[in-house]
Amino acid sequence: MASNYFDEHDCEPTPDSGPEVHTLLHWARLLLSDVRQFYLQNGGLGFPEELSKAPPAAKEFVQSLPEKTGMPSSTKCPICLQEYGSDVSIKELPCQHHFHHKCIVPWLQQTNSCPMCRKEYPTDDENYEEYRKEKSREKQRQFERETLHNSMFT
Numbered sequence: 001m002a003s004n005y006f007d008e009h010d011c012e013p014t015p016d017s018g019p020e021v022h023t024l025l026h027w028a029r030l031l032l033s034d035v036r037q038f039y040l041q042n043g044g045l046g047f048p049e050e051l052s053k054a055p056p057a058a059k060e061f062v063q064s065l066p067e068k069t070g071m072p073s074s075t076k077c078p079i080c081l082q083e084y085g086s087d088v089s090i091k092e093l094p095c096q097h098h099f100h101h102k103c104i105v106p107w108l109q110q111t112n113s114c115p116m117c118r119k120e121y122p123t124d125d126e127n128y129e130e131y132r133k134e135k136s137r138e139k140q141r142q143f144e145r146e147t148l149h150n151s152m153f154t
């Protein structure tokens with residue numbers, strides 16, 4: 001009568017990895033590939049915390065970006081690294097960074113910040129706007145606490 005697992009399954013135990021370890025590794029790999037899939041489906045933005053923080057820029061904001069004119073055609077677009085060339089539409093963000101229209105629009109459909117300086121722009125996402133307001137209120141409170149603290153102890 002077989003008395004242990006290895007006899008029954010006709011394989012030799014090795015000192016560092018039994019069948020249990022292999023199963024565990026298998027599950028770990030599956031889990032990782034799920035996470036990766038999720039990450040890619042969400043536009044490959046920051047991971048994972050930033051995923052929930054980066055909604056697209058507001059449609060109206062994107063549509064109202066001013067056209068940038070008079071750029072030398074040899075200037076390179078920071079997104080695609082191609083020269084602007086002649087006869088293309090170039091858009092300028094309020095932070096004064098500029099890009100091909102065809103490059104910045106898809107970018108802003110993914111996230112609400114400038115690819116160059118990370119300045120954040122309005123979104124259509126109410127939860128996010130609420131979160132952002134809350135964050136700046138928190139900063140304000142922090143500032144007030146510090147000011148109060150300083151006035152009491154200096």
Ligand SMILES: [Zn+2]
Pocket residue numbers: 077078079080081082099100102103
């Ligand atoms: Zn471009």
Ligand SMILES: [Zn+2]
Pocket residue numbers: 093095096097114115116117118119
């Ligand atoms: Zn910028």
